[in-house]
Amino acid sequence: MGRWDGRSGQDVLRRVGEASVLILISLADGPKHGYALIQDIKELSDVQLGPGTLYGALDRLERLGLIESLPADDRRHPYRITAPGAAALRAHLDSLERVSAAGRLRLQLGGI
Amino acid sequence: MDDSRTARLVETVLRCYPARWRRRHGDEAAELAALLIRDGTPAGSIAWSYLAGAAREWLTPRLGRRLSTMTCALLVAAGSLGASAGLLASAAPARAASTSQVRTSTSPVRASTSQASARAHCPPSASEPNADVLPAMGHPRVIIGEAGHGRSC
Numbered sequence: 001m002g003r004w005d006g007r008s009g010q011d012v013l014r015r016v017g018e019a020s021v022l023i024l025i026s027l028a029d030g031p032k033h034g035y036a037l038i039q040d041i042k043e044l045s046d047v048q049l050g051p052g053t054l055y056g057a058l059d060r061l062e063r064l065g066l067i068e069s070l071p072a073d074d075r076r077h078p079y080r081i082t083a084p085g086a087a088a089l090r091a092h093l094d095s096l097e098r099v100s101a102a103g104r105l106r107l108q109l110g111g112i
Numbered sequence: 113m114d115d116s117r118t119a120r121l122v123e124t125v126l127r128c129y130p131a132r133w134r135r136r137h138g139d140e141a142a143e144l145a146a147l148l149i150r151d152g153t154p155a156g157s158i159a160w161s162y163l164a165g166a167a168r169e170w171l172t173p174r175l176g177r178r179l180s181t182m183t184c185a186l187l188v189a190a191g192s193l194g195a196s197a198g199l200l201a202s203a204a205p206a207r208a209a210s211t212s213q214v215r216t217s218t219s220p221v222r223a224s225t226s227q228a229s230a231r232a233h234c235p236p237s238a239s240e241p242n243a244d245v246l247p248a249m250g251h252p253r254v255i256i257g258e259a260g261h262g263r264s265c
Contacts, residue, residue, distance in 0.1 A: 033140070034140060035143075050158070050160075050162075050164070052160075052161035055137050055141065056168050056169065
């Protein structure tokens with residue numbers, strides 16, 4: 001999978017997994033390093049990311065060009081969301097909203 | 113689990129990652145593990161997470177790794193082909209040599225007699241192995257041993 005430029009409008013995050021989406025959401029309000037990401041994600045979604053999962057997702061997102069590593073602060077590497085990363089997150093959240101709305105509507109129609 | 117044992121466990125698991133990954137994340141990963149353990153996360157679950165991450169890291173296909181895997185596969189294939197060819201080449205003269213030895217040590221009459229007597233108490237079989245033929249190579253029939261018929265009754 002190559003770098004994503006964010007121009008195609010497709011939902012590139014559909015296949016990267018929940019951890020990657022949560023990381024992008026966490027980085028949306030500013031750069032964070034690994035420990036801060038784990039803490040923030042636990043707070044916002046009640047999901048405790050394992051450190052192995054975290055680094056795998058960070059590497060994948062960086063390869064896709066959706067996040068970038070900033071110069072190391074001591075031993076910690078902060079990460080920042082890129083413009084294509086923000087566009088991808090927006091597209092993914094829009095897609096989730098559409099699916100969510102459709103799901104709610106069908107539940108109403110079904111009377112469940 | 114005490115601190116030193118926990119640190120050793122995490123260090124050991126981090127060594128399972130490829131060197132490239134360790135250069136980039138190794139120090140930070142060890143520090144992150146220490147912070148999570150301090151917060152009450154069980155060391156075993158951190159080690160397990162890193163172990164699963166290391167397995168994923170090795171199994172995830174990358175262009176460079178794919179090329180090196182292909183190179184290895186080609187080298188192994190070439191090596192096994194070379195070894196097979198070498199074995200075939202060395203096996204043919206050896207068989208020929210053993211045939212000529214038997215023939216020189218046994219007179220034709222005695223050879224045919226012993227062969228006949230060997231066959232006399234042993235009924236012929238349609239599935240008698242023809243081990244002395246190399247059908248795949250289309251080689252002529254090479255007789256390995258004339259003193260016996262090469263099969264137990």
